[in-house]
Amino acid sequence: MPFVHRRRPTYAEVDQQGVVFHGHWLAYFDDAMTRFCDHLGFPPKEVFFSTFDVMVVKAQLDWQGPAGFDDEIDIAVIPTRLGTKSFDLEYRATVEGRPVCTGVVTYVSVKPLSGGSVPIPDDVRAAFEQAAR
Amino acid sequence: MPFVHRRRPTYAEVDQQGVVFHGHWLAYFDDAMTRFCDHLGFPPKEVFFSTFDVMVVKAQLDWQGPAGFDDEIDIAVIPTRLGTKSFDLEYRATVEGRPVCTGVVTYVSVKPLSGGSVPIPDDVRAAFEQAAR
């Protein structure tokens, strides 16, 4: 079972069409990534400033249907590619089982506080591999 | 020459890495789309509620480098695909000529205030074709 993060859109995030403005989904997925890493034992609040930080270099999003104010969005997070210095996380968002948005985000592992790319730390890699099963 | 929209990142939009948070780019491109349509004679403030509205169904983004607080970002907008009911706009963002982010966003033409997909209005199609040259 993949890790799932629940997010309820705030009033500010819903536009005049009555749906979550499409531009907010990358932030939703980023937030899900924070909770996912925290869940795996790598709290971004600490590791992003000490042992493991990331830079986003690519993102693909597809929308399947609307999500509205205060809907209960469930965002599944699945590692789908693990390279030496970069990896992909796939996000699958549903509302009561109905698909609303999917995304694949490519991250490069960077040295905290400097930004240069570095290999994904071994313990993070092992946790991602475990989560991908 | 493509239409170009200039955007300067606000303090709120820059994160602890000192760069525009990646999730803001879809909003930047959306804003550029507003100005692009306005420039073509279809002000979204009016047409989105009367004759021509859109729904975003797909987006692909690639980042090439950082953009920071108050940088002068130039976002070129180019129609790259015109289907019957959907179309793609490509966005190429640069800072002083240096590429920072590119995006391709797929829009479906929808009936204003209802949301059902409809063919792209003829006058909008003609303007997009002209802009694509």
Place this chain on the structure above:
Amino acid sequence: MPFVHRRRPTYAEVDQQGVVFHGHWLAYFDDAMTRFCDHLGFPPKEVFFSTFDVMVVKAQLDWQGPAGFDDEIDIAVIPTRLGTKSFDLEYRATVEGRPVCTGVVTYVSVKPLSGGSVPIPDDVRAAFEQAAR
């Protein structure tokens, strides 16, 4: 005991000073208001479009200290004034007991989907009075 809503700042919400950008607090408080009304039995997802909606007309905020990425912010919500057509909610945000931001927001009760001011519905008023004790 007042109602308390917990909010963890996302990476996108923290600026180059390493703290939550001040402009996000009104959105945090708005989100806390949604959960507060939901808690009282008036889910905004339903009532804002049927029996009880609000318009913000005034806000006062004071900051006491910083809140950073993924901190556990506890936001207490207390009704402090109940007029005929308007009311105030006070928000007291703390991180591990340390005050970080307080706010008083004045809301006008409006007719859903129209916007005209109307008396606060009796059942909402009663629930707010109960919560204020």
Place this chain on the structure above:
Amino acid sequence: MPFVHRRRPTYAEVDQQGVVFHGHWLAYFDDAMTRFCDHLGFPPKEVFFSTFDVMVVKAQLDWQGPAGFDDEIDIAVIPTRLGTKSFDLEYRATVEGRPVCTGVVTYVSVKPLSGGSVPIPDDVRAAFEQAAR
């Protein structure tokens, strides 16, 4: 004549009530402050990281009427108080002359990159005094 910054609300910033979500106004005012300082010869992109940075400690906002998608909002910026280490800026936002939102924001002058409060630099003070006339 006060300095005036023009801002057009994006689609993302307008909520289901068809108006700019109230929580965005502090960000609008912050952006106006950036342009105001730039106009006075203190570009925040440089000075915030070298000679003059600020921390927001208090804000008061009042709304007089709605602003909608792509409206042309004019935000006047007026220094209204200059203390030793803190100052107030007043913001008056109008749409075609119609008042929509006013704000008073209190800033503390801080040492860039450290955060400790320091006296307002003399040259900034002189420029603010000049702008207040």
